[in-house]
Amino acid sequence: xxxxxxxxxxxxxxxxxxxxxxxxxxxxxxxxxxxxxxxxxxxxxxxxxxxxxxxxxxxxxxxxxxxxxxxxxxxxxxxxxxxxxxxxxxxxxxxxxxxxxxxxxxxxxxxxxxxxxxxxxxxxxxxxxxxxxxxxxxxxxxxxxxxxxxxxx
Amino acid sequence: xxxxxxxxxxxxxxxxxxxxxxxxxxxxxxxxxxxxxxxxxxxxxxxxxxxxxxxxxxxxxxxxxxxxxxxxxxxxxxxxxxxxxxxxxxxxxxxxxxxxxxxxxxxxxxxxxxxxxxxxxxxxxxxxxxxxxxxxxxxxxxxxxxxxxxxxxxxxxxxxxxxxxxxxxxxxxxxxxxxxxxxxxxxxxxxxxxxxxxxxxxxxxxxxxxxxxxxxxxxxxxxxxxxxxxxxxxxxxxxxxxxxxxxxxxxxxxxxxxxxxxxxxxxxxxxxxxxxxxxxxxxxxxxxxxxxxxxxxxxxxxxxxxxxxxxxxxxxxxxxxxxxxxxxxxxxxxxxxxxxxxxxxxxxxxxxxxxxxxxxxxxxxxxxxxxxxxxxxxxxxxxxxxxxxxxxxxxxxxxxxxxxxxxxxxxxxxxxxxxxxxxxxxxxxxxxxxxxxxxxxxxxxxxxxxxxxxxxxxxxxxxxxxxxxxxxxxxxxxxxxxxxxxxxxxxxxxxxxxxxxxxxxxxxxxxxxxxxxxxxxxxxxxxxxxxxxxxxxxxxxxxxxxxxxxxxxxxxxxxxxxxxxxxxxxxxxxxxxxxxxxxxxxxxxxxxxxxxxxxxxxxxxxxxxxxxxxxxxxxxxxxxxxxxxxxxxxx
Numbered sequence: 001x002x003x004x005x006x007x008x009x010x011x012x013x014x015x016x017x018x019x020x021x022x023x024x025x026x027x028x029x030x031x032x033x034x035x036x037x038x039x040x041x042x043x044x045x046x047x048x049x050x051x052x053x054x055x056x057x058x059x060x061x062x063x064x065x066x067x068x069x070x071x072x073x074x075x076x077x078x079x080x081x082x083x084x085x086x087x088x089x090x091x092x093x094x095x096x097x098x099x100x101x102x103x104x105x106x107x108x109x110x111x112x113x114x115x116x117x118x119x120x121x122x123x124x125x126x127x128x129x130x131x132x133x134x135x136x137x138x139x140x141x142x143x144x145x146x147x148x149x150x151x152x153x
Numbered sequence: 154x155x156x157x158x159x160x161x162x163x164x165x166x167x168x169x170x171x172x173x174x175x176x177x178x179x180x181x182x183x184x185x186x187x188x189x190x191x192x193x194x195x196x197x198x199x200x201x202x203x204x205x206x207x208x209x210x211x212x213x214x215x216x217x218x219x220x221x222x223x224x225x226x227x228x229x230x231x232x233x234x235x236x237x238x239x240x241x242x243x244x245x246x247x248x249x250x251x252x253x254x255x256x257x258x259x260x261x262x263x264x265x266x267x268x269x270x271x272x273x274x275x276x277x278x279x280x281x282x283x284x285x286x287x288x289x290x291x292x293x294x295x296x297x298x299x300x301x302x303x304x305x306x307x308x309x310x311x312x313x314x315x316x317x318x319x320x321x322x323x324x325x326x327x328x329x330x331x332x333x334x335x336x337x338x339x340x341x342x343x344x345x346x347x348x349x350x351x352x353x354x355x356x357x358x359x360x361x362x363x364x365x366x367x368x369x370x371x372x373x374x375x376x377x378x379x380x381x382x383x384x385x386x387x388x389x390x391x392x393x394x395x396x397x398x399x400x401x402x403x404x405x406x407x408x409x410x411x412x413x414x415x416x417x418x419x420x421x422x423x424x425x426x427x428x429x430x431x432x433x434x435x436x437x438x439x440x441x442x443x444x445x446x447x448x449x450x451x452x453x454x455x456x457x458x459x460x461x462x463x464x465x466x467x468x469x470x471x472x473x474x475x476x477x478x479x480x481x482x483x484x485x486x487x488x489x490x491x492x493x494x495x496x497x498x499x500x501x502x503x504x505x506x507x508x509x510x511x512x513x514x515x516x517x518x519x520x521x522x523x524x525x526x527x528x529x530x531x532x533x534x535x536x537x538x539x540x541x542x543x544x545x546x547x548x549x550x551x552x553x554x555x556x557x558x559x560x561x562x563x564x565x566x567x568x569x570x571x572x573x574x575x576x577x578x579x580x581x582x583x584x585x586x587x588x589x590x591x592x593x594x595x596x597x598x599x600x601x602x603x604x605x606x607x608x609x610x611x612x613x614x615x616x617x618x619x620x621x622x623x624x625x626x627x628x629x630x631x632x633x634x635x636x637x638x639x640x641x642x643x644x645x646x647x648x649x650x651x652x653x654x655x656x657x658x659x660x661x662x663x664x665x666x667x668x669x670x671x672x673x674x675x676x677x678x679x680x681x682x683x684x685x686x687x688x689x690x691x692x693x694x695x696x697x698x699x700x701x702x703x704x705x706x707x708x709x710x711x712x713x714x715x716x717x718x719x720x721x722x723x724x725x726x727x728x729x730x731x732x733x734x735x736x737x738x739x740x741x742x743x744x745x746x747x748x749x750x751x752x753x754x755x756x757x758x759x760x761x762x763x764x765x766x767x768x769x770x771x772x773x774x775x776x777x778x779x780x781x782x783x784x785x786x787x788x
Binding site for chain 1: 372470529755
């Protein structure tokens with residue numbers, strides 16, 4: 001991580017780039033990263049916290065093994081996205097933005113993925129599941145769990 | 154490549170078209186995000202494999218192109234030059250398409266689009282009603298261009314406009330041309346683009362910037378993404394022309410991080426343009442120098458506001474600031490900056506190539522050219538449509554969109570995203586232009602057009618939008634931070650049946666404060682969804698507040714699910730699918746929902762066979778009657 005941060009030179013204008021890179025690599029922004037960036041770019045830690053908590057792209061907590069993102073765009077909303085989200089919340093036992101205790105699943109929402117023809121839509125580990133019905137939610141979760149099992153075999 | 158100049162660009166263009174003459178047939182596969190989600194990449198690969206297997210690679214081209222727009226029917230395959238239109242292509246169809254259409258020159262009937270009204274099968278893309286009424290001057294090339302190939306763009310007269318302005322036009326002439334064309338900003342407010350350039354040009358400064366705002370945050374709008382993904386060079390060329398006119402040497406494209414493919418394609422396109430000497434020092438051998446960086450947003454709706462966007466590029470929180478000074482005077486790092494959105498930039502090369510006079514013939518008196526809308530929601534033909542300004546909403550929704558899905562009744566159309574409003578059926582004859590939409594209480598916005606049917610609750614829609622703006626409010630100014638929160642709370646109460654007499658007045662009053670007191674447009678326009686739904690659908694508000702009923706049967710707290718005893722056949726389907734075991738019953742006996750356990754997830758309604766349709770939703774007095782009946786029974 002230090003290496004990654006030290007590669008950047010310059011000032012505040014690099015901050016969001018660095019945060020993107022760390023988020024991509026580690027899945028979250030560890031606290032040590034913040035103090036390292038602070039030294040590298042010569043800006044205060046509080047300023048960095050301000051920026052990283054402002055944007056949705058960055059998270060201070062690690063995400064779960066699997067990421068489920070439910071689209072809450074307008075087109076999806078009128079086609080029943082809130083019901084889909086509720087079902088995910090219920091099945092996983094978490095609120096959106098949270099991670100299950102076993103660290104398996106993180107549930108998030110997104111303002112719009114721009115695939116409105118397929119609404120309501122959710123992304124599970126990057127794969128799109130369109131024209132979703134509430135009863136399909138369980139299947140998606142099980143598929144993700146199986147994927148884990150298969151790959152660990 | 155060094156010293157790449159106009160002659161060489163022209164030579165290259167000729168070479169490309171010459172080399173393509175040999176391979177006359179081209180299978181184009183839509184590679185937009187919608188089709189990606191349908192699995193178009195596998196389809197494209199399968200086509201390539203099959204072509205190779207059959208040894209046809211010298212005769213047939215396979216090209217993954219930009220978005221074709223008709224997302225409803227993806228994955229879309231169009232076989233050029235004839236434009237044979239196949240839709241919803243699956244992997245198992247590919248062998249047949251190659252054998253029948255490519256080799257046998259015959260049409261595969263079952264893959265054609267069937268016009269729902271006439272049941273007629275349509276062979277060619279241009280004859281599909283979805284495309285017929287469109288005028289695709291900006292978006293049309295998407296279907297021919299592989300966005301990763303600069304050659305495809307050059308072959309279609311790409312960078313010709315750039316040559317023209319660099320060697321035949323002064324910066325004043327470019328600006329005059331853009332002003333004369335009447336092009337207005339496509340990002341929402343609709344400021345005259347040429348005028349904006351002129352203001353920035355007239356500011357004295359050694360360093361100036363141009364920015365492309367691709368932070369397309371309105372939910373339900375994705376035309377900018379499709380342009381940037383599908384034809385990135387048209388945006389880049391527009392920016393170079395703008396930079397030349399203004400005297401800027403550096404540019405930024407600010408892209409939403411939620412659009413990974415757009416980031417990838419535009420970054421690649423910039424590298425290609427650099428390699429050819431279309432970006433960088435001494436562009437096409439001229440004295441002009443200009444380069445573009447791509448900046449990935451980090452997920453904040455407010456960064457679409459121009460001053461916030463600049464703060465974000467500077468590595469800070471995306472807080473808006475007071476204007477003036479306007480970006481044209483003091484923008485990025487305090488330097489004069491011109492910001493336009495993706496679609497605006499993409500219009501520029503076209504205006505230069507075809508002339509302001511040609512361009513200004515399209516559209517209405519005040520709004521020139523075309524506008525791309527993303528037509529989504531409860532509509533038959535979801536997709537991106539480009540129409541001349543002045544077309545009526547009705548034409549777009551009925552003729553192009555094929556009307557409301559599942560033969561439901563139309564209720565409203567929402568334009569302008571969270572800043573816009575909902576318009577009822579009576580307004581469908583409105584022609585699309587900046588002024589009429591604003592007068593109706595909505596706005597053009599970036600171009601989302603969400604169709605809502607009788608099953609949509611307008612109070613819930615207003616709550617949805619305010620929930621959105623409240624969540625996205627940056628918190629800098631009080632009216633927006635606290636005002637949006639209050640609006641959401643009142644609206645949520647109403648949808649929960651806790652609304653009180655006087656709530657509507659409170660909403661209106663708050664709306665006024667937000668509009669007058671907020672720092673940026675996010676807060677100023679946030680009340681529009683509330684105001685327009687009150688203006689056109691006040692009866693729905695009244696029903697929620699006075700009768701505690703939701704006429705559209707949406708608001709969970711105001712409805713119940715009920716199994717009609719006379720219809721239920723006792724098939725156990727709903728019982729098995731109920732996630733909370735709220736349904737009791739036996740095979741061939743009527744099932745009953747326990748209202749205390751029911752979480753109103755709708756699973757029972759979803760699985761009840763269409764022939765039976767025994768599950769209904771009730772609200773208001775009917776709901777009370779059913780609840781009373783069941784409580785009497787249990788006593």
